[in-house]
Amino acid sequence: MRHVSDGELHAYLDGALDALPEDRARSIREHVRTCPECRIRLDEEAAIRSRAQELLGLTAAPNVEFPTLEELKEQAQVLSDAGTPEGETAEGVSPSGVHRLFRTVPRRIVVAWAASLVVALGVGWFGRDLGSGPGAALFTDTVGSDRRAAEPLSSTGPVISNERSEEGPPSREGEAVGVGGVRDEIEQGPVVAGAQREAQRQSTDESSRTLAARGLAEVAEGKTETGTVSVATDEIRADRAAEAELGRAQEAPSRVAEQAEAERRDRLAAEGLVIATPVPPEAAAMFSNLEQGSALSIPGLPVLSVQATGASQDEIRIVQALPSGEALELQYIPTLGREADLAEEIQEAQPLQAPELAEPAEPRALVDEFGAPMWNEVVVQLGDRQLTVRGPLATDSLRLLIEPLLRRR
Amino acid sequence: MSIDWSELYRATFRDLVTFLYRKVWDPELARDLAQEVFVRALRSEPENPRAWLFTVAANLARDEARRVARRKRHLALLKSDGESRVAAPEDPVDQLADRERRERAKRALSDLADKDREVLLLWDAGLSYQEIATETGLAPGSVGTTLARARKRMVEAYQELEARHAARE
Numbered sequence: 001m002r003h004v005s006d007g008e009l010h011a012y013l014d015g016a017l018d019a020l021p022e023d024r025a026r027s028i029r030e031h032v033r034t035c036p037e038c039r040i041r042l043d044e045e046a047a048i049r050s051r052a053q054e055l056l057g058l059t060a061a062p063n064v065e066f067p068t069l070e071e072l073k074e075q076a077q078v079l080s081d082a083g084t085p086e087g088e089t090a091e092g093v094s095p096s097g098v099h100r101l102f103r104t105v106p107r108r109i110v111v112a113w114a115a116s117l118v119v120a121l122g123v124g125w126f127g128r129d130l131g132s133g134p135g136a137a138l139f140t141d142t143v144g145s146d147r148r149a150a151e152p153l154s155s156t157g158p159v160i161s162n163e164r165s166e167e168g169p170p171s172r173e174g175e176a177v178g179v180g181g182v183r184d185e186i187e188q189g190p191v192v193a194g195a196q197r198e199a200q201r202q203s204t205d206e207s208s209r210t211l212a213a214r215g216l217a218e219v220a221e222g223k224t225e226t227g228t229v230s231v232a233t234d235e236i237r238a239d240r241a242a243e244a245e246l247g248r249a250q251e252a253p254s255r256v257a258e259q260a261e262a263e264r265r266d267r268l269a270a271e272g273l274v275i276a277t278p279v280p281p282e283a284a285a286m287f288s289n290l291e292q293g294s295a296l297s298i299p300g301l302p303v304l305s306v307q308a309t310g311a312s313q314d315e316i317r318i319v320q321a322l323p324s325g326e327a328l329e330l331q332y333i334p335t336l337g338r339e340a341d342l343a344e345e346i347q348e349a350q351p352l353q354a355p356e357l358a359e360p361a362e363p364r365a366l367v368d369e370f371g372a373p374m375w376n377e378v379v380v381q382l383g384d385r386q387l388t389v390r391g392p393l394a395t396d397s398l399r400l401l402i403e404p405l406l407r408r409r
Numbered sequence: 410m411s412i413d414w415s416e417l418y419r420a421t422f423r424d425l426v427t428f429l430y431r432k433v434w435d436p437e438l439a440r441d442l443a444q445e446v447f448v449r450a451l452r453s454e455p456e457n458p459r460a461w462l463f464t465v466a467a468n469l470a471r472d473e474a475r476r477v478a479r480r481k482r483h484l485a486l487l488k489s490d491g492e493s494r495v496a497a498p499e500d501p502v503d504q505l506a507d508r509e510r511r512e513r514a515k516r517a518l519s520d521l522a523d524k525d526r527e528v529l530l531l532w533d534a535g536l537s538y539q540e541i542a543t544e545t546g547l548a549p550g551s552v553g554t555t556l557a558r559a560r561k562r563m564v565e566a567y568q569e570l571e572a573r574h575a576a577r578e
Contacts, residue, residue, distance in 0.1 A: 005553075005554065006553075006554065006557040006558075006561075007550075007551070007552075007553035007554030007555070007556070007557045008553055009553075009557070010553045010554075010556050010557040010560070011538065011552070011553035014532070014538070014553070014556070016537065016538040016552070016553065018538075019537070019538035019539050019542070019549040019550065019552060019553075020549070020550055045557065048557075048560050048561050048564055049560055051560075051564045052529070052559075052560035052561075052563050052564050053533075055514045055517060055518070055563055055564065055567050056431075056514075056518070056529075056533055056563075058510055058511045058514035058515075059430075059431055059511065059514050059515050059518050060427060060430075061426050061427050061430035061431075061436045061439055061440075062436045063436075064426070064436045064437055064439075064440045065440075066422060066423070066426065066440060067440075067444050069414060069415060069418040072418070072444060072447050072448055072451060073414075073451060075444070075448045076448045076451035076452050079448065079452065080452065
């Protein structure tokens, strides 16, 4: 059989031979087991794989605060309520600008802006009939378009068919949010979009506006001019998010505690899930017989490597695979007579000329993908040696695992 | 099919942020994009949510990267480092060395061919060879080859950067 290619070796190491035709996968497993040349290459590729993983760990994202699942659900609800089309498939993406809710507008500003807008909408709504009543002077011709825009957002077309509507067809909010709107502003840049809004503002008599009318004018502009539609709709969504936030703030104390606890649980769970140095199932299976007869390893777990370490080479480090595919490390350090000859025990623990997986056994690689150590360790004294067991498990679980070793002594 | 959103969030969100960060090199933007992707998933309820999330994230990051490139901010972003989850060494000399290592690793990853980097990041994000093949258009049998090349080149690029750095000192 021909030798195994580098790509196939990596598929082997990644435990991904199932992506290949079954016959080929079987012959690769067989070949790797029997070909000395490919075994050497396997070790080399395993080292490269491990080193690349280590380097990827150096590119981990710095700490940022994550939104909670509840916040994400609220965002989805806001978009649904706003009638924003889903329009997302894995193949074609139409950026909806959701992230702008958090990214581009500081929350406090959103809250303040939303509060003023709520007031504005209220004043506008209740004042919509004032044009014919005693308070008509408050809404002169110069703010007529603002008054019309004070109709509920669900009212479309005719409600905002003021003089600006001639510049383009009225848009429904749902239609407004898509690639075009967001991208238009991105392409133009916030300065250009802002200048457009400013120019529109100046076209009316600024001095005659009330604060409420000014807020309404922004809504009207957003709904009638294509280039800035996305701004208004994004802001409307931001407004709704802010309202939700205001509501959340009122139930703060218990929610904060709940959220902190949920985040803590999520964080712990996430850390537990991260596979630091995945042990490929094939590789693990290959060494599964190595633990037999060893007095030093945990029975039932495949032994991946056994090494003599330390300055005097009198320490033993054993790496075993957990059922999850993660590694577990046992380190025996003599505390009495460090000159003790442990060669015999090493031999015992390493029958059948066990090839080592070079890098996965290196403790320095055993960090989560953010580069943070994620292992616990338990230290016990076993006769004249100190045993340290380290692994991605709770300390209670580690103690349970080494119980058989304690009983042997 | 009913999706266990709590489980999906727990198992995926951090990976999503990491995946996106390695494309845009801006932690807050990565977080915001991950948020957007997840919100979309909540609304779309895809059949294979994990693969779907990373596929949409890849597309979104591509759009974002183009925009960032237009604004010529990428160099500045590459330099911004921020606080890492790894506790920074206390010794200023060690801190500097640590920061340089991270920047070299970023550079080594960024210098990979687009396809190689994509496959490497998708694998690191937990997608299977089959899912990576579907996402990238590669044959399933080519994913391993691409990964082997990407890993090797990243390691070599890092070593080269390290050697250059050593030669300067």
